[in-house]
Amino acid sequence: MATRSRTPKRPLKKRTSASDRLYEWIRREARSFFHDSRGSHAWDHTERVLQLCLRIGRKEKADLGILKLAAVLHDIGRSEEDRTNGKVCHSEAGAALARTILGAHGVPEDTITRVAHCIETHRFRKKTVPATKEAKVLFDADKLDSIGAVGIGRAFLFAGEVGARLHNKDRDIAKTLPYTKEDTAFREYMVKLRWVKDRIFTREGRRIAEERHRFMVEFFDRLDKESDSAL
Amino acid sequence: MATRSRTPKRPLKKRTSASDRLYEWIRREARSFFHDSRGSHAWDHTERVLQLCLRIGRKEKADLGILKLAAVLHDIGRSEEDRTNGKVCHSEAGAALARTILGAHGVPEDTITRVAHCIETHRFRKKTVPATKEAKVLFDADKLDSIGAVGIGRAFLFAGEVGARLHNKDRDIAKTLPYTKEDTAFREYMVKLRWVKDRIFTREGRRIAEERHRFMVEFFDRLDKESDSAL
Numbered sequence: 001m002a003t004r005s006r007t008p009k010r011p012l013k014k015r016t017s018a019s020d021r022l023y024e025w026i027r028r029e030a031r032s033f034f035h036d037s038r039g040s041h042a043w044d045h046t047e048r049v050l051q052l053c054l055r056i057g058r059k060e061k062a063d064l065g066i067l068k069l070a071a072v073l074h075d076i077g078r079s080e081e082d083r084t085n086g087k088v089c090h091s092e093a094g095a096a097l098a099r100t101i102l103g104a105h106g107v108p109e110d111t112i113t114r115v116a117h118c119i120e121t122h123r124f125r126k127k128t129v130p131a132t133k134e135a136k137v138l139f140d141a142d143k144l145d146s147i148g149a150v151g152i153g154r155a156f157l158f159a160g161e162v163g164a165r166l167h168n169k170d171r172d173i174a175k176t177l178p179y180t181k182e183d184t185a186f187r188e189y190m191v192k193l194r195w196v197k198d199r200i201f202t203r204e205g206r207r208i209a210e211e212r213h214r215f216m217v218e219f220f221d222r223l224d225k226e227s228d229s230a231l
Numbered sequence: 232m233a234t235r236s237r238t239p240k241r242p243l244k245k246r247t248s249a250s251d252r253l254y255e256w257i258r259r260e261a262r263s264f265f266h267d268s269r270g271s272h273a274w275d276h277t278e279r280v281l282q283l284c285l286r287i288g289r290k291e292k293a294d295l296g297i298l299k300l301a302a303v304l305h306d307i308g309r310s311e312e313d314r315t316n317g318k319v320c321h322s323e324a325g326a327a328l329a330r331t332i333l334g335a336h337g338v339p340e341d342t343i344t345r346v347a348h349c350i351e352t353h354r355f356r357k358k359t360v361p362a363t364k365e366a367k368v369l370f371d372a373d374k375l376d377s378i379g380a381v382g383i384g385r386a387f388l389f390a391g392e393v394g395a396r397l398h399n400k401d402r403d404i405a406k407t408l409p410y411t412k413e414d415t416a417f418r419e420y421m422v423k424l425r426w427v428k429d430r431i432f433t434r435e436g437r438r439i440a441e442e443r444h445r446f447m448v449e450f451f452d453r454l455d456k457e458s459d460s461a462l
Contacts, residue, residue, distance in 0.1 A: 031280045039412075044458075051460035149453035149462070153387050153397050153416060160391020165270045166384050181270075183382060211462065215453060222380035222446060227275075231281035231379070231444065 025069055029101055033076040040158035041078055045145055050076065052141035052208075059204040062133045066111065069140050070118035073098040077119075081156050091128070095120040124199060136219055140205030148212030151193055152219050155185035169224055189220055253336055254299055260332055271389035274311055276376055280305065283372035283439075291437040293364045296341065301349035301369050304329040308350075322359070326351040355430060371436030374427050379443030382424055383450050386416035400455055420451055456461040 016024075034043040050071040057067045077094030081087075095116040102112045118138045121130040130136045137181040146154065159165075164183045168176065175189045176182035193216060197209040247255075265274040281302040288298045296439040308325030316444075327346040333343045349369045352361040361367045377385065395414045399407065404421045407413035422448065456462040 035407040039391065039394065042396060044397060048458060048460065055460050099446060149450055149455050150397070150457045152383070153454060154451075156384050156387030156416075157391040157395075157397055162269060163270065163392075164391075166275060166381070166388055166389075185387075208462075210455070219380055219383075219450070222385060226379050226381045226443070227279060229279065231288050231439075 007072050014175065019065065022107070023065075023072075026069060026101060026105065027072045027145065030072040033079060033097075037079065038158075038161050040154045040161060041075070041082075044152075046072060046075055046085050047139070048145050048150065049141045053137055056140060056202055056204045056208075057134070057137045060133055060137055060202050062137050063114075065119070066134045067116050068139060069098075069102070069107075069115045070122075070134060071141070073101070073115065074122050074138060091120055091123040100115060106191070107130065131203065137202035137205070140200050140202050140209075143200060144205060144208055144212065147193055147196050147209065147216050149215060149219075151196075151212065155193065157186045158188070159183060159185050167227055167229065168224060181205055186220065186223070189216070250296065253338070254296075257300060257332060257336065258303045261303040261307050264310060264328075267390050268310065269389075271385045271392060272306070276385075277303060277306055279376050279381065280369070280372045284368055287370045287371055287433055287435045287439075288365070289351065291364055291368055293368050294345075297345050297349070297365045298368060300329075300333070300338075300342070300346045301353075301365060302372070304332070304346065305350050305353050305369060305373065318340075320354070322351055322354040329330075329410055360392050361432065368433035368436070371433050371440075373432050374431060375436060375439055375443065378424055378427050378440065378447050381449060382427075382443065382444060382451075383416065385425065386419045389419070390414060390416050398454060398458055417451065417454070420447070 019041045025043050028083040029045070031043055034046070037043065050068065053071045054064060056062075061077050074094060075090065076097050077088070077090035078093070080093045081090035098119050099112055099121055102115060107115075114132065114134065117132060118130070121128045121135050122142050124139065130139045143150065162179050162183050163181060164185075164187075165181050166184070167186055168182055168184045169186055171182060173187055176184075178187075194213075197206070197213040197229050200206045200209045222231060258329055261277070264273055265277070267270060268274065272352055281299065281401075284298045284302040284430055286294060287293075288295050306321065307326060307328050308319070308321035308323065311319045311324045312321035329350050330347050345363065345365065348363060349361070349366040352359045352366050353369050353373050355370065361370045376382065393410050393414050394412060394418075395418075396412050397415070398417055399415045400417055401414060407415075407418055409418075425444075428437070428444040431437045431440045453462060
């Protein structure tokens with residue numbers, strides 16, 4: 001017995017398929033686009049979106065292979081948008097970059113098309129609406145990361161990055177401008193974040209959104225009251 | 232009747248005493264120290280601290296005249312601390328500046344001493360402990376503005392200003408450094424903010440602190456869970 005128990009065991013080697021290896025390779029390539037990103041749009045946002053995609057994607061019975069590729073690649077156009085002060089749209093640029101990267105790895109054309117559609121439509125605009133299940137899941141996951149406690153943190157972090165004030169509840173938000181001292185977390189909440197939950201496509205996404213939304217509303221309500229020394 | 236109602240009324244003129252005018256003058260002078268402050272330590276922090284001082288000061292039956300002067304002047308040494316990368320302590324520098332300003336306005340020596348003590352001791356260190364009722368109220372008001380929703384907002388804003396990440400719950404906080412990518416809101420919470428409520432002096436301050444603390448704990452708990460896609 002003693003001898004047997006001392007026999008070294010062969011370590012369990014995790015089987016990795018060719019598609020796992022390809023995914024890991026593409027994930028590393030995607031990450032390299034984020035080496036000088038600011039905190040509010042850093043790689044950790046992609047990691048959270050990936051986790052949300054898997055969570056929602058399983059419930060929605062989406063194609064997780066497509067989703068994983070779309071999630072890790074969805075924001076690789078962000079640095080181009082930042083560099084051009086918003087002239088280049090990061091979802092369009094990202095989809096183009098993704099096509100090139102996936103093509104270079106010999107990914108089938110059908111897969112490329114499906115992944116690129118997710119990336120192209122993850123930023124909601126009239127001309128590009130998510131049409132597939134996977135595109136809807138990515139859209140939802142990306143938006144969910146902008147609300148709740150994570151969304152609040154990201155909004156203030158961004159405000160700090162652009163030199164904005166803590167709060168501007170007494171300003172007419174319609175007259176405030178982005179990338180100025182008035183580009184506060186509260187502005188982002190008023191202009192964008194408070195509408196997010198109504199634009200979610202999937203059932204599981206809506207469930208998460210409603211819970212995160214409730215907390216975000218409570219936060220900004222408290223921020224007002226504390227600012228007036230009423231809490 | 233019609234003629235009478237059209238008779239112009241003499242506008243009510245608010246009576247301002249010499250001490251009101253002096254206070255307004257000193258308040259403007261204090262504000263001038265903040266023209267290039269970052270959002271997390273801007274003049275609006277002073278305004279919130281002033282309101283909290285009045286709220287707590289009334290309950291504690293503190294001298295509101297002393298408190299108002301101490302509140303508006305309490306952070307005027309902040310820019311000197313920032314300029315010297317922390318070598319100059321802003322409460323010591325602020326107290327010295329306050330003595331000069333108040334002296335130049337002919338404020339009685341006893342008042343100057345009482346105001347300067349508040350400013351000198353508002354940053355808790357062993358060698359300078361708030362000894363008077365007014366100093367304790369200012370200390371509490373300043374600390375209360377670092378917790379709750381306002382405290383959370385200020386912590387992320389500061390993180391954005393120094394280029395920190397959104398979150399670093401998986402790092403050993405003891406090994407992280409201030410003014411780096413690891414100087415996150417979570418670090419500030421772990422190192423400082425979660426202990427604030429236990430250091431409050433006044434009864435009303437403790438009541439406010441406990442309520443704000445509860446919300447702050449809930450926020451960081453949510454931030455962890457959302458980051459792991461568990462909420």
